[in-house]
Amino acid sequence: MKETIQDLLNRRSVKEFREEQITREELLTVLSAGMNAPTGGNQQSPVFLAVQSKEWMERLRRLNGEIAGAPEGFDVFYGAPAIILVLAEKGKGNPVEDGSLAIGNMLNAAYALGLGGRWIHRIRETFEQPLGKELLREAGYEGEYIGIGSCILGYPKDGFPAPLKKKDNYYKIIPQEEKV
Numbered sequence: 714m715k716e717t718i719q720d721l722l723n724r725r726s727v728k729e730f731r732e733e734q735i736t737r738e739e740l741l742t743v744l745s746a747g748m749n750a751p752t753g754g755n756q757q758s759p760v761f762l763a764v765q766s767k768e769w770m771e772r773l774r775r776l777n778g779e780i781a782g783a784p785e786g787f788d789v790f791y792g793a794p795a796i797i798l799v800l801a802e803k804g805k806g807n808p809v810e811d812g813s814l815a816i817g818n819m820l821n822a823a824y825a826l827g828l829g830g831r832w833i834h835r836i837r838e839t840f841e842q843p844l845g846k847e848l849l850r851e852a853g854y855e856g857e858y859i860g861i862g863s864c865i866l867g868y869p870k871d872g873f874p875a876p877l878k879k880k881d882n883y884y885k886i887i888p889q890e891e892k893v
């Protein structure tokens with residue numbers, strides 16, 4: 714089986730990360746995979762904000778944890794040293810669909826590189842809050858953005874979990890039998 718298919722079938726999300734930062738090259742490869750996802754009408758609506766700074770990670774972690782109502786001391790980023798936040802300019806394209814596909818591509822690319830990844834939610838709420846908007850301004854974004862989702866990244870502490878068993882009857886094919 715082609716390696717790409719194997720990666721798609723085996724990819725899992727990671728919840729435990731080593732402290733060590735991923736390389737810039739790895740980050741750029743994952744970002745490229747996100748940017749190369751298809752977008753409706755080729756409008757390229759997603760905006761990618763990659764964060765590796767410890768200070769920014771802490772600010773985002775605190776904000777995300779507050780929105781989640783996470784208990785004190787629970788790290789909603791599971792110790793990952795990097796995150797790619799995906800947003801879209803308000804009113805442009807198909808932000809949710811485009812952004813979600815980009816995150817899917819990045820999760821698969823991360824796995825293919827041996828990096829742990831996981832979608833972390835509550836990004837819409839993060840950038841609806843004054844603190845989130847402040848972060849965007851600091852990063853140099855003007856205008857109005859809607860947060861779609863994010864992908865945390867890092868080296869997995871204990872490798873990857875085994876592939877998940879999927880529910881029965883996940884799909885139907887019509888006609889049921891292949892006609893030869």
Ligand SMILES: Cc1cc2nc3c(=O)[nH]c(=O)nc-3n(C[C@H](O)[C@H](O)[C@H](O)COP(=O)(O)O)c2cc1C
Nearest residue numbers: 724725726727728789831832833834835862874877
């Ligand atoms: C839309 C979406 C939102 C998610 N949000 C979170 C989240 O906020 N925190 C988290 O730990 N995992 C989150 N996940 C990861 C899922 O829990 C994970 O993908 C799921 O359990 C299946 O595991 P797998 O990715 O290893 O196949 C999210 C996944 C998706 C697709």
